[in-house]
Amino acid sequence: MPAIAAENTKTVENLLAAYEGESNATAKYSAFAARADADGWHGAASLFRAAARAEQIHAANHARVIVQLGGEVKGTLHEVEIKGTLENLKAALAGEQYEVNTMYPGFLAEATERKNTAAIRTFHGALEAEKTHARLYGEAIALVEAGKKEAWVATQRDFFVCPICGYTSETPDEHDRCPVCNCPWKRFEIIR
Ligand SMILES: [Fe+2]
Numbered sequence: 001m002p003a004i005a006a007e008n009t010k011t012v013e014n015l016l017a018a019y020e021g022e023s024n025a026t027a028k029y030s031a032f033a034a035r036a037d038a039d040g041w042h043g044a045a046s047l048f049r050a051a052a053r054a055e056q057i058h059a060a061n062h063a064r065v066i067v068q069l070g071g072e073v074k075g076t077l078h079e080v081e082i083k084g085t086l087e088n089l090k091a092a093l094a095g096e097q098y099e100v101n102t103m104y105p106g107f108l109a110e111a112t113e114r115k116n117t118a119a120i121r122t123f124h125g126a127l128e129a130e131k132t133h134a135r136l137y138g139e140a141i142a143l144v145e146a147g148k149k150e151a152w153v154a155t156q157r158d159f160f161v162c163p164i165c166g167y168t169s170e171t172p173d174e175h176d177r178c179p180v181c182n183c184p185w186k187r188f189e190i191i192r
């Protein structure tokens with residue numbers, strides 16, 4: 001196995017932390033989706049499934065760069081704490097906000113300092129996609145909190161996920177191409 005070059009040690013450490021975070025988010029959101037269906041919030045369940053798919057894409061992207069840099073892909077899956085759907089949505093939003101405001105900006109700054117284009121690309125894609133998740137979770141929280149059974153959170157629906165960067169949208173034709181990575185919109189995965 002190729003050794004990790006000294007100047008990439010910190011970048012690989014950050015990639016591994018991000019890989020572990022995204023892997024855990026995938027598992028957590030899948031469990032939250034099942035609970036949302038059980039609670040009758042089927043649109044929230046669709047959102048959890050779409051976000052879970054996006055986090056899976058992020059984990060795979062990070063893993064590819066870890067290997068490129070000579071690292072070994074590994075991480076620990078923690079037990080998921082499942083509460084009611086409103087609490088789960090709030091936990092998911094808190095996780096996204098940590099990634100958007102703290103984790104990814106820090107990792108991106110380090111990779112930028114090292115001029116590591118592969119790491120910059122994977123961190124940037126994830127950061128921008130997490131912003132879409134934070135927005136959608138925020139909307140879902142307001143609707144569930146208000147008990148809006150007639151709103152989208154209650155009914156199973158489509159979400160559109162970029163297969164390259166995980167950008168997530170509730171709109172089938174928001175753009176021609178992914179605004180983050182330029183992937184053609186027609187290649188987006190439909191998750192419901
Ligand atoms: Fe996310």
Ligand SMILES: [Fe+2]
Pocket residue numbers: 162163164165166167178179180181182183
């Ligand atoms: Fe994208």
